[in-house]
């Protein structure tokens with residue numbers, strides 16, 4: 601298979617050498633004369649020992665200075681040009697220029713965009729232009745790390761492809777021979793890419809903030825984090841990473857606030873640790889707004905415990921949420937705690953029902969985290985879907 605790679609920075613050079621290594625004939629397109637001359641003389645334009653070594657040994661590569669020179673028998677073009685950060689969003693002007701150039705001169709191309717992108721609406725607009733010129737646009741984001749490009753190319757964290765009918769392309773069928781491919785839409789591909797890096801940044805900042813604990817002199821933070829990371833059940837796992845309700849229960853809020861209060865004053869106000877609970881409370885406010893704006897006037901809540909089977913409503917965010925809702929008649933039933941206990945925690949303005957049937961009977965809608973338990977025609981709204 602023959603492909604072209606446009607833009608030979610870290611991503612383009614790695615793609616060029618990587619796909620050549622996998623047996624493809626690859627043509628590199630680089631508009632910068634100095635870089636192009638370097639390639640022609642056998643030198644990649646940046647320091648990377650593995651890539652330089654691979655380049656010195658490769659023989660199925662060719663180089664061009666512009667998109668217009670790409671051979672007419674090539675059907676797949678990987679675009680790896682820069683998308684610099686301007687203020688806090690990405691500048692797509694170089695990507696657009698490269699795509700327009702392809703679309704003005706070619707038809708029947710599969711364009712694989714490897715550059716990092718942020719706004720799916722912009723990509724949808726670009727896709728219309730690409731389709732109108734009888735070409736196809738796919739996203740193929742890159743997850744490699746500088747200085748680890750070669751290893752990450754051969755063994756990527758994941759391989760994501762986005763775009764209609766991607767599985768009917770030859771390039772897709774080549775890729776699945778080597779990599780485990782996830783298919784998704786443009787917006788999902790963009791989200792996985794930029795949220796992965798944001799998550800890495802969050803981990804770095806979280807760990808670094810722990811160096812500013814007031815009692816830091818009493819701990820070996822590297823030892824602490826080594827123990828912390830040995831928990832692959834909760835700490836280093838997919839646990840807690842699927843969006844749903846705000847956190848609740850007796851421990852997460854308490855310990856998060858306790859930890860942030862132990863940070864030195866130099867960093868506490870700007871810290872992520874302090875922001876965690878502020879963000880969680882904001883999410884509760886947003887759920888309240890959605891409930892207040894719903895069309896229903898008589899609403900029910902089933903199940904207030906913070907976790908199914910715990911029977912524990914201490915610090916359940918639902919208690920705070922219910923107390924803060926305005927303009928609705930609220931009915932409640934919870935079979936895991938006594939009505940006496942519920943009345944103690946809630947005030948008399950709420951209707952505490954004797955049974956689930958009464959709750960169903962007396963309300964227009966029921967908000968619950970346990971929607972699978974219900975066998976009713978009543979409208980149910982899962983709290984983790986709000």
Ligand SMILES: NC(=O)c1ccc[n+]([C@@H]2O[C@H](COP(=O)([O-])OP(=O)(O)OC[C@H]3O[C@@H](n4cnc5c(N)ncnc54)[C@H](O)[C@@H]3O)[C@@H](O)[C@H]2O)c1
Nearest residue numbers: 607608609610611629630631632681682683698715716746
């Ligand atoms: N650097 C990384 O490790 C990394 C990792 C993952 C994703 N990314 C993303 O990949 C993209 C590329 O990153 P990079 O670091 O390789 O960029 P880079 O700036 O090092 O390289 C881009 C190259 O494209 C060339 N170029 C631009 N327009 C061209 C055109 N029309 N024709 C031919 N050549 C053209 C430029 O001259 C430049 O050499 C960015 O969106 C970046 O955010 C980078």
